[in-house]
Amino acid sequence: MSLAEYAVKNVIKLGATEAHAVFSEGEVLTVEVERDLISNVSHGRSSSLSLATIIDGRIGFSSLKNPAEESVKLLAEKSYRLAKALTPNTYWRGLPDPKPYPQVEELYDRKISELTIEEAIELMKTALTIVKNLDGRVSVVNGALSAAFGKTEVANSRGIYCSQESTIISCGLLTVAREGNEVGSLAYEEYSSRKMDIDIERLASKAAEKALESLRPKTVKSFKGNVILAPDVSSMIFAALSQAYNGMYVWRRISPFWNKMNDEVAIDELTVIDDGVKPGGLASSIFDGEGSPRRTTIVIEKGVLKNFINNTFTARLLNMEETGNAAGLLDVAPSNTVVKPGDFEVEEMIAETKIGLYVGRFSGYVRFEDGLLSGAVKQAFLIENGEKRYPVENCMISGNVYEVLQKPIGISRSLEVKGSYVVPTLMISDFTIVGEDNL
Amino acid sequence: MLDLLRNALKVAEDLGVEYADIRAEWHEGFNIRVRKGVLDAAAISMVRGVGVRILTEGAWGFSFTEKIDGDSLRNAVNRAFKMAKASASVKKRPVKLVEVKPVRERCVAIVVENPMDVPVDVKVNLALEADRYLRRCRDVGETSIQYGDDSFEKTFISSEGAEIVVDGCRTQLGIYAVGVGTAPPSAYELIGGVGGFELVKEDLSFNLAETVADRISKLSKARAPKGGLYQVVLDNKLLGLIVHEAFGHTAEADMVISGSVLTDRIGEAVASEAVTIVDDPEPVKANGWTPYDDEGVKARKTVIVDHGVLRSYLHNRETAALMNAEPTGNARAQSYGFAPLIRMRNTYMEAGDWTPEEIIEDTRSGLYLKGAMGGEADSNGVFTFTVQEAWRIESGELIEPYRGVTVSGSALEVLKSIDAVGNDLKILTPGICGKGQVVPVDGGGPHVRCKLTVGGV
Numbered sequence: 001m002s003l004a005e006y007a008v009k010n011v012i013k014l015g016a017t018e019a020h021a022v023f024s025e026g027e028v029l030t031v032e033v034e035r036d037l038i039s040n041v042s043h044g045r046s047s048s049l050s051l052a053t054i055i056d057g058r059i060g061f062s063s064l065k066n067p068a069e070e071s072v073k074l075l076a077e078k079s080y081r082l083a084k085a086l087t088p089n090t091y092w093r094g095l096p097d098p099k100p101y102p103q104v105e106e107l108y109d110r111k112i113s114e115l116t117i118e119e120a121i122e123l124m125k126t127a128l129t130i131v132k133n134l135d136g137r138v139s140v141v142n143g144a145l146s147a148a149f150g151k152t153e154v155a156n157s158r159g160i161y162c163s164q165e166s167t168i169i170s171c172g173l174l175t176v177a178r179e180g181n182e183v184g185s186l187a188y189e190e191y192s193s194r195k196m197d198i199d200i201e202r203l204a205s206k207a208a209e210k211a212l213e214s215l216r217p218k219t220v221k222s223f224k225g226n227v228i229l230a231p232d233v234s235s236m237i238f239a240a241l242s243q244a245y246n247g248m249y250v251w252r253r254i255s256p257f258w259n260k261m262n263d264e265v266a267i268d269e270l271t272v273i274d275d276g277v278k279p280g281g282l283a284s285s286i287f288d289g290e291g292s293p294r295r296t297t298i299v300i301e302k303g304v305l306k307n308f309i310n311n312t313f314t315a316r317l318l319n320m321e322e323t324g325n326a327a328g329l330l331d332v333a334p335s336n337t338v339v340k341p342g343d344f345e346v347e348e349m350i351a352e353t354k355i356g357l358y359v360g361r362f363s364g365y366v367r368f369e370d371g372l373l374s375g376a377v378k379q380a381f382l383i384e385n386g387e388k389r390y391p392v393e394n395c396m397i398s399g400n401v402y403e404v405l406q407k408p409i410g411i412s413r414s415l416e417v418k419g420s421y422v423v424p425t426l427m428i429s430d431f432t433i434v435g436e437d438n439l
Numbered sequence: 440m441l442d443l444l445r446n447a448l449k450v451a452e453d454l455g456v457e458y459a460d461i462r463a464e465w466h467e468g469f470n471i472r473v474r475k476g477v478l479d480a481a482a483i484s485m486v487r488g489v490g491v492r493i494l495t496e497g498a499w500g501f502s503f504t505e506k507i508d509g510d511s512l513r514n515a516v517n518r519a520f521k522m523a524k525a526s527a528s529v530k531k532r533p534v535k536l537v538e539v540k541p542v543r544e545r546c547v548a549i550v551v552e553n554p555m556d557v558p559v560d561v562k563v564n565l566a567l568e569a570d571r572y573l574r575r576c577r578d579v580g581e582t583s584i585q586y587g588d589d590s591f592e593k594t595f596i597s598s599e600g601a602e603i604v605v606d607g608c609r610t611q612l613g614i615y616a617v618g619v620g621t622a623p624p625s626a627y628e629l630i631g632g633v634g635g636f637e638l639v640k641e642d643l644s645f646n647l648a649e650t651v652a653d654r655i656s657k658l659s660k661a662r663a664p665k666g667g668l669y670q671v672v673l674d675n676k677l678l679g680l681i682v683h684e685a686f687g688h689t690a691e692a693d694m695v696i697s698g699s700v701l702t703d704r705i706g707e708a709v710a711s712e713a714v715t716i717v718d719d720p721e722p723v724k725a726n727g728w729t730p731y732d733d734e735g736v737k738a739r740k741t742v743i744v745d746h747g748v749l750r751s752y753l754h755n756r757e758t759a760a761l762m763n764a765e766p767t768g769n770a771r772a773q774s775y776g777f778a779p780l781i782r783m784r785n786t787y788m789e790a791g792d793w794t795p796e797e798i799i800e801d802t803r804s805g806l807y808l809k810g811a812m813g814g815e816a817d818s819n820g821v822f823t824f825t826v827q828e829a830w831r832i833e834s835g836e837l838i839e840p841y842r843g844v845t846v847s848g849s850a851l852e853v854l855k856s857i858d859a860v861g862n863d864l865k866i867l868t869p870g871i872c873g874k875g876q877v878v879p880v881d882g883g884g885p886h887v888r889c890k891l892t893v894g895g896v
Contacts, residue, residue, distance in 0.1 A: 032875075034693055034697070035693065035697040036697075037530075037531055037532060038526055038529055038530070039499065040499045040500075040501055040524055040526070040778050041498075041499070041500055041501070041522040041523070042500070042501035042502060042503075042519075042522060042777075042778060043501075043502050043504040043518050043522055044502060044504070044776055045504065045831045046488075046503075046505055047505065048775065059479070059480035059481075060481055060482070060483075061480055061481070061482035061483070062483040062485075063480065063482070063483070063484045063485065064484070064485040064486075065485070065486050065487060065488060065505040065506040066487075066488075066507075068507050075485075078483060079483070082481055082483055082559065082753075084559075085559040085560060085563075086480075086481055086559065086563060087477070087478045087563060088565075089476075089477055089478060089479055089480060090477050091475065091477065102827070109855070117521065117522060117525040118525055119530055121525055121526065121528075125529055126527075139697055139698060141697040141698070142693070142697070142875065142889070144875065176697065176698055176819075178698045183698055183699070183700055183819040184819070184881075185817055185819065185821065186817045186819075193448065193583070216522060222666060223691070252474065252475060252581045253580065253581060254580070254581045254617050254623075256621060256622070270718060280460075292545045318542075323882075326602065329480075330479055335511040363814070363815050363823040363847075364814075364825070364845050364894070365812070365813070365823075365825050365845070367625070369617055369622075369623055369624075369625050370622035370623060370624070370841045370843075371622065372624075374825070374843060374844075374845035374894040375823045375825075375845050375847070375894065376822075376823040376845075376847035376892075378817070378821075389747050394822070394847065394849070394892060395664060396823075396845065396847050396849070396892060396894035397664070397894070398666065398843075398845070432666060434666030434667060434892065434893075434894050436892070438538075438666060
């Protein structure tokens with residue numbers, strides 16, 4: 001019997017009405033760099049067990065590290081005592097029942113779990129050499145390469161038991177270019193994958209090029225014009241959207257989408273899918289945090305809101321189907337957010353822009369509650385008469401995402417993977433760009 | 440426990456390492472969350488583990504284990520040694536550590552009411568009652584209350600003979616609310632720090648709920664300002680965040696070495712004469728309380744800027760040796776699972792002599808900006824923050840509230856533009872700072888007046 005099942009059995013024996021447990025273990029190897037040098041190499045193993053004890057709607061969680069049978073028994077007692085001392089969650093409608101699980105490809109690659117320290121160091125060394133060789137003005141402020149292996153098991157008192165193994169390799173480099181006394185804007189380039197397919201040369205070159213591009217920026221005066229948002233930025237808009245169609249925020253009526261099912265919330269060209277079973281997707285898995293099967297859910301189809309993402313808790317409250325999006329028994333989170341490609345080439349977007357900004361990075365917020373997008377642009381370039389002119393600094397953009405998505409926008413044909421977001425470049429017209437004006 | 444750690448250290452010494460340290464930690468945490476007016480759930484977490492750091496042939500290696508027995512610790516030491524050897528093979532510049540006197544000491548945080556002794560129902564009732572205070576306000580739609588406490592003990596021993604135990608507790612309560620209608624405003628406040636249940640007790644939490652509710656009401660009818668460069672008055676919290684994110688990080692010696700806006704500028708004027716900025720491990724209750732850092736260095740109050748002049752960077756033992764400086768006790772790790780990095784503790788601006796009212800009365804036209812909801816900054820000091828609440832100032836009076844305000848600027852330009860510093864120093868921005876790892880920090884300052892770019896419509 002697995003530890004998760006053992007924990008469930010113990011707490012039910014004590015008198016709990018329902019129980020749910022998650023056991024996870026993992027191993028991670030990390031090579032860190034600081035100021036162009038390898039600064040630390042580390043390795044660690046970790047395991048934990050989290051147990052939810054439910055007594056007539058009173059929900060007590062307890063967790064511990066390095067679980068073993070004896071400590072799990074004590075944890076069950078502690079968890080039971082905690083749940084007994086609570087007031088009930090009157091919205092609780094019970095744990096999920098077992099369902100068939102999907103096949104999900106490319107979650108595990110043995111080459112990652114078997115990566116040696118020496119191989120990991122060699123990859124990072126290559127990255128540092130490429131950055132320096134490309135241009136001496138660029139340095140790597142810090143960065144890390146990590147190779148991780150993990151195993152997760154979920155069990156509950158309604159008969160769910162599932163287990164899966166996965167790997168992930170990721171490398172991120174934070175670079176900066178200096179010229180005399182001038183320090184450029186920080187540039188960040190990252191790659192993560194479940195397969196050992198990292199192209200370290202490409203990653204390092206991109207990190208260096210991004211840092212260089214931002215040298216010698218100029219300020220601009222305020223204007224209204226096109227903004228072209230690179231995938232690093234558009235992913236923030238889709239992250240806000242994924243909160244708006246999150247069943248938890250819908251049920252709590254924090255999301256403005258709560259009464260918009262089957263309404264047009266965006267232009268026809270926009271289709272957004274929550275894909276929990278995408279082969280090799282960073283957020284792909286066989287099951288979610290409550291042990292329900294992952295699946296594919298079309299959330300926005302041709303601009304129309306078609307679904308919310310739910311766990312069993314919110315699905316029952318909203319009288320909908322759960323969509324395999326449990327982040328835990330009481331929380332909902334998107335899996336892979338995949339946007340359907342559009343018709344534009346990024347070059348066409350630039351060529352079509354009389355005056356505007358290309359925004360590579362954005363430091364600010366996109367608030368799902370009211371759609372406000374506001375913040376400073378980084379790695380940004382002024383576009384004039386269809387051409388990228390020069391990097392800009394001290395410049396902010398603001399607008400309302402929900403309004404923007406209903407107006408004509410350009411969606412690029414090419415998509416980029418940004419963590420669990422697979423998103424296009426977006427072109428938005430008539431945006432407020434705030435430069436250096438005295439008021 | 441201490442004997443187990445000493446035995447593990449002996450294993451490292453027998454391997455002939457230059458230096459080794461071992462950090463053992465245990466935490467017992469308790470959290471509750473109230474949503475939709477009911478208790479969602481409560482959670483207990485128990486965490487313990489040991490991290491081993493080894494310096495050999497001028498290179499670092501690190502490993503950790505959560506299995507705490509003789510064999511597992513020995514394995515962790517051997518793995519850290521293997522990591523260091525592998526790293527040494529590509530090392531270009533050997534690591535040197537500045538000398539510090541090894542100490543043996545036990546430090547205990549001031550905890551008046553130990554949360555572990557407070558019954559679960561008292562904590563639950565506090566959160567539910569705070570929620571009721573919020574919901575009394577008609578303009579408030581949905582709410583969320585989060586209470587958390589974390590009792591901990593950290594033990595540090597090193598091959599130089601240090602044996603330090605830090606025993607403490609953090610207690611916090613956070614309140615979030617969102618308004619009603621089609622484009623509702625939202626507001627968030629957090630109280631607490633190092634200490635016990637006394638930090639969040641009754642009136643403290645209920646007043647906080649009223650502050651949040653009041654903000655929602657004010658912002659419900661507010662619009663966004665016109666964007667541009669403004670004269671602004673910053674409150675204690677927003678200033679604290681700017682001092683930490685936009686300025687403090689650029690003074691961390693690892694950032695300085697990589698090339699920050701403060702590189703090679705010790706002794707230069709980097710801010711207006713009215714500005715003195717410190718990073719202080721000591722303030723009672725402050726969330727970044729750090730009597731000794733995670734390298735066993737006694738943490739000391741560090742004056743980064745003294746009346747506008749850059750005086751010191753923030754160091755660990757390695758950068759202090761490299762830059763020929765005194766160590767400041769800024770090496771901090773997220774947990775036993777991480778090797779320490781240079782991190783701030785409690786960073787704030789010292790008080791001046793204006794009252795906050797005088798600053799506003801003296802402002803002909805501008806904005807009063809209160810509170811922040813996060814943001815970020817670059818190593819060149821360029822920052823962006825989201826402001827919770829803004830007011831238009833005209834002829835020294837607060838005229839109209841604004842929302843949806845984001846501010847941006849370059850830290851050094853903003854610090855140079857400060858022309859009034861308040862006498863109301865407050866350190867009340869408990870938070871966590873992310874720099875690859877997250878650590879608890881705090882910050883603040885008085886009210887100040889400066890110039891900033893405001894994003895609007």
